[in-house]
Amino acid sequence: MSIIRSVSSSAGGAVVALEHVTKRYGDADAPAVDDLSLTIPAGEICVLVGPSGCGKTTTMKMINRLIEPTGGRITIDGVDVMSLPAVELRRRIGYVIQQVGLFPHLTIADNVAVVPRLLRWSGTRIRERVDELLELVGLDPAAYRGRYPAALSGGERQRVGVARALAADPPVMLMDEPFGAVDPIRRDRLQNEFLRLQSRVRKTIVFVTHDVDEAIKMADRIAILQRGGILAQYDSPDAILANPASPFVERFVGADRGLKRLSLARVRDLELIEPVIVREGELRAEARARLAARDGIDYALLVDDRERPLGWIDAGDLAGEGPVPAEAATPGAPTVEPESTLRDALSAMLGSSVQLGVVVDERERVIGLVSVDAVGEALRAPVRAADGTLRPVGESATG
């Protein structure tokens, strides 16, 4: 068991490199994929995205040679894929397709065990690996091992498909619209589960989708392809949204690309504003003085004895003498967490009167404030591209 555990936890993908790869069907004039070069670092998710006919699926299938390139070279950790027999190559690359393609006549355990059997693993090793993988994808092995695919829901089948692709611990996985056949709510959950899984297994993943939102969510890097298999842009999601390389990319990512960037950043990425805190029961005069001492802030935040926010309070509310009662606050301060996306934070702030968000920790204690302005500033800050350089927003990567 310990050996297998160490195999599955052996974080690590392989570098996948495409060098001037071209695919031409028959004697058609226009190639399906045209002189495509890109390098996918080990352990990253690269999403190939583009309109239909852009050659994204063709590109992916050339990596495991379901389609043979007509020109160029594809290497995995430096090894040319054409130098291996195709079936051997494919056994080392996990493969997940949209319809999952589970074998209906095999039980879940036997489906997951297909590649290990081809590799002639021992029976004990296969059994242990199957149980381990089913647990990894959140299916109870005792309940699912002996079932047939027909008895599973769409989401469960999808998870088995992922477990099956991971069975022989391949360094590279190819995923062709893996969540395309699942309804939107389940898709979101499967995507999150998959990202958690990937943070543990760290495979190099080539992921094909036509859905730009899915690409932004899943990708470390996005390769946007346009018709004819031409690489329009290859960069981090944030860099693509901030600086689309061409009018095509700009149209493809959508007019709301600013809002989409907000989904990529989190409240913890912002510099928080320090609030003026007034404790319930504090003397009004002291509170007034502290509020007056701060420039640019007209509201203090009233908190209870556990530092949980009660609401906003202004100089007028603090007039007079005596302690500040809890009722003095105007309730309705929206709370956000450090893990909230800027999109959610902005949405919460726009809905409240003061347009400030209260950032709270897991015990609901105040740790700072965010403002609509700060979110806007974050969008205007220079963006780190996949190559590590910082570039101002709005400047095209290719000039």
Place this chain on the structure above:
Amino acid sequence: MDDQPFFRPEWIGDNLDVIGLRLWEHVQMTAIAVGVGLLVSFALALLIRRVPALYGPIIGISGTLYAIPSLALFALLVPVTGLSLVTAEIALVSYTLLILVRNIVAGLRGVSADIVEAATGMGLTERQRLLRIELPIALPVIIAGLRIATVTTIGLVTVTALIGRGGLGYLIINTGINRFFPTSIYTGVALAVALAVLADLALLGLQRLLTPWARARSASV
């Protein structure tokens, strides 16, 4: 002869050994015909899988064979192969081809494209894909064809009594119709029908046994 009873059960008791022999002959002739038919059909179906253009011609030829009346087929074959078991089996086998080839091809073609793609993408060889994935998935359709072919053959075997074979057909035609002896006819017919029903049920049982997943599918719907 005219005053003999319509049905004489004691004849059955007196001739159990002959009846048993004919029944056994019937089973053998059916098994050979369906067995050889299955082998030939498999070969043809695999040929079609490789060269899909052959589907039309092969189905056309087996369809023509199927359409030739059995008497006419015997008339054509007897000058070549004589009044032999070979003559009977050639005819019987050729009648199974249309059904079997069509069902094997339909079964293999019924395996959905994404399953084939998943199998190929996971690194199964062409042969492994056929044996481990496509044939098992095609099995219900193939066995459905086998059931029809078997029941049809059990009926057709009786006709080969005309060339001196026939299994239970011997009881129906030679001792029955030719000698105006109804008891023999009924015995032969009843046993042939019983044999067909039993063979059909046995194959159905075999299919259930070999494809438990097919029931999981219908149960889940």
